[in-house]
Amino acid sequence: MTIRDGETEGLIRTYAAPLFRVAGIDPGLVRITLLNDRAINAFVATGNRMFIHTGLIQEVDDPSELIGVMAHESGHIAGGHLAMMPDQMREALITSIASMLLGAAAGIAGGGSNAGMGVVMGGQALAERGLYAFSRAQENAADQAGMSFLDRNGWSSRGLLRLFERLRDQEALITDRQDPYVQTHPLTRERIEAVETHIARSRHADAPLPEAFNTALVMVKAKLDGFLDSPQTVLRRYPASDTAAPARYARAIALYRGGHIQPAVDLIDGLLRAQPQNPWLYELKGQVLFDGQRPREAIAPYRQAVRLQPDEPQLRMELGRVLIESGDPAMLRAAVDEIETSLRSDDENPFAWRQLGSAQGRLGNQGLANLALAEEAMLKGDLRQAHAQATRALATLPPGPSRLRAQDIQNALRRENRQR
Numbered sequence: 001m002t003i004r005d006g007e008t009e010g011l012i013r014t015y016a017a018p019l020f021r022v023a024g025i026d027p028g029l030v031r032i033t034l035l036n037d038r039a040i041n042a043f044v045a046t047g048n049r050m051f052i053h054t055g056l057i058q059e060v061d062d063p064s065e066l067i068g069v070m071a072h073e074s075g076h077i078a079g080g081h082l083a084m085m086p087d088q089m090r091e092a093l094i095t096s097i098a099s100m101l102l103g104a105a106a107g108i109a110g111g112g113s114n115a116g117m118g119v120v121m122g123g124q125a126l127a128e129r130g131l132y133a134f135s136r137a138q139e140n141a142a143d144q145a146g147m148s149f150l151d152r153n154g155w156s157s158r159g160l161l162r163l164f165e166r167l168r169d170q171e172a173l174i175t176d177r178q179d180p181y182v183q184t185h186p187l188t189r190e191r192i193e194a195v196e197t198h199i200a201r202s203r204h205a206d207a208p209l210p211e212a213f214n215t216a217l218v219m220v221k222a223k224l225d226g227f228l229d230s231p232q233t234v235l236r237r238y239p240a241s242d243t244a245a246p247a248r249y250a251r252a253i254a255l256y257r258g259g260h261i262q263p264a265v266d267l268i269d270g271l272l273r274a275q276p277q278n279p280w281l282y283e284l285k286g287q288v289l290f291d292g293q294r295p296r297e298a299i300a301p302y303r304q305a306v307r308l309q310p311d312e313p314q315l316r317m318e319l320g321r322v323l324i325e326s327g328d329p330a331m332l333r334a335a336v337d338e339i340e341t342s343l344r345s346d347d348e349n350p351f352a353w354r355q356l357g358s359a360q361g362r363l364g365n366q367g368l369a370n371l372a373l374a375e376e377a378m379l380k381g382d383l384r385q386a387h388a389q390a391t392r393a394l395a396t397l398p399p400g401p402s403r404l405r406a407q408d409i410q411n412a413l414r415r416e417n418r419q420r
Contacts, residue, residue, distance in 0.1 A: 001036045003054065004349070006314035007223060007280040008034060011216050012052060015067050016074070022152040023078040023145070030077065036228065040167065042069050044076045058224050063213040064159025068150070072160065075145030079138065143191055147198045156207045161195045168192060219280075222246035226253025245271060252284065261292035279308035283315060290322050298322045299331075306338070316342040317352040324359050335359045350379040367396035367406075374409050387413040 009032065017027040030048045038055040045051065050073055060066045147157045199205045226234050226249065234254035238247040248267050256264035268285045275281060286302035289295070302319040309315055320338035323331040339356045343349070357372035374389035390409040397403040 003034050003036045004314060005034070005223070006283070006309070006312040008054075008057070008220050009314075010309075010312065011220050012057075012070075014216070015063065015213070016050070016070055018153045019067070019071050019074045019146075019149045022149050023074050025074065025077060038228075040163075042073055044073050048077060050074075050077070054224050054228060057217075058221055058228075060159075060163065060217075062159065063209050063217050064156060065163040066159070066217070067155065067209070067213075068146070068157060068160025068163060071146030071149045071157075072142050073146075074149055075142030076138070078145055079141055140191060140194065143194060144198075147195065147202075151202055151204050154204050154207050155209060156204055157195060157199050157202065158205065161192070161199060164192050164195060218246045219249055222250040223253065223280075226250040227257070231255070231258040245274065249281075249284075252288075256284075256288045256291070261288060261294075264288050265292075277308060279305040279312070279315065282308070283318065286318065286322065290325070295322055295326050296328075299326060311345065313342040313346040313349070313352075317349065317355060320352075320359065321355050324355060324362070329362070332359050332363050336363070347375075348379060350376045353379065367393045368402060371397065371402055371406050371409075374406065378409060383413050 012032050012034075013027070016030070016032060020027040020030060025048075030050055032050045032052065035051055035053050037053040038058070039053055040056045040059050041053045042056055043051050050070070052070075056069065057066060143160075146160065150157050150160075222238070225237065229237075231254040234250050238250040238254075240251070242248075248271055252264045252267035252271070255267065265285060265288055268281055268288065272278070272281050272285070282301040282305035286298040286300075286305065289301065290298035299319075299322055302315070302322050306312075306315050306319050316338045320335040320342065323335035323338065336356065336359045339352055339359065342352050343356065346352070353372045353376035357369045357376065360366075360372060361369035370389045370393035374386045374393060377383070377386035377389055386409060390406045390413070393406040394403065394410065397406055
């Protein structure tokens with residue numbers, strides 16, 4: 001199951017972009033997807049896609065461990081290892097990943113129909129774990145490439161070694177108790193020794209990462225704990241006696257998920273007094289107020305979040321949704337503008353297309369509403385619904401780009417074209 005969260009995705013992109021650049025990979029061409037799974041794992045798939053389990057983020061002790069794994073996976077991408085798979089395995093992988101990605105995706109903070117928990121998607125499970133496993137030679141090559149990427153950025157490889165050593169102890173466990181990373185990336189003694197040798201020779205062996213990397217990570221870990229673990233577990237792990245910002249962040253989320261809206265808002269307001277430029281705190285406050293049946297009060301914090309992070313599509317989509325549900329017809333045009341801006345940056349978000357359809361429908365623009373719902377259905381793999389909505393859109397749309405898009409969808413879904 002996949003999740004969407006602008007704060008977490010932004011942190012991962014911050015770590016990944018320098019690695020991609022020194023690897024000769026355009027960061028804009030790699031799609032990073034978060035999978036809601038407590039197990040420690042990460043892998044790459046065809047089409048320059050990198051998948052990161054939330055469990056990996058939640059379990060690392062510091063940024064260097066997460067960055068080390070991402071450097072290794074970047075080595076697979078740069079080495080073109082997916083292309084070297086046997087054709088049958090590659091086709092099975094493509095089919096599995098496509099099935100997993102089809103469906104509606106909402107976000108952890110906002111965008112979901114449940115209380116803050118944007119875990120959606122279902123569909124086919126991941127392919128057999130062994131399908132993602134690379135050959136021993138490719139694993140060694142990805143290690144060497146990843147460590148070179150770390151060196152070129154002036155970063156240490158010690159985090160990669162620490163994670164390898166922690167996971168190595170699992171190799172003696174029965175398969176069902178192992179983290180998937182052990183199964184998909186066999187941790188041979190030779191691999192670990194190669195990392196040790198590299199560190200002994202690297203002049204960046206003890207180089208610290210930017211402090212901001214760790215500050216952001218501890219907040220993201222607290223956020224993921226808050227949304228993905230039970231509220232009772234979160235409140236035990238982050239007791240009221242812990243007044244650090246990450247602990248208050250996690251507690252605010254747990255209180256909100258437990259239905260304690262005002263105490264959650266009070267905690268967030270306290271965090272905002274110390275971090276007035278943090279867009280993710282404003283986003284959370286907006287979500288808490290919105291789900292607490294106070295949609296008009298939610299508009300201001302969402303607008304502040306967008307002001308502070310204007311290029312984050314998730315935030316703009318969430319603001320658009322709140323404007324739609326505010327009950328004020330005068331807000332609908334602004335809602336459309338926000339959601340369309342979001343979709344220009346991220347047009348693979350089915351939930352955003354549904355919100356756009358809702359706004360256009362309330363404005364009386366039925367053709368545009370049907371077109372947006374056709375886009376949503378396409379992303380969810382519901383071809384019959386996509387064709388029906390595109391046909392309805394064509395019945396009312398005047399000549400222009402929107403009508404051409406509806407025709408494109410309709411033509412693409414004709415039986416003979418699908419067979420091609």
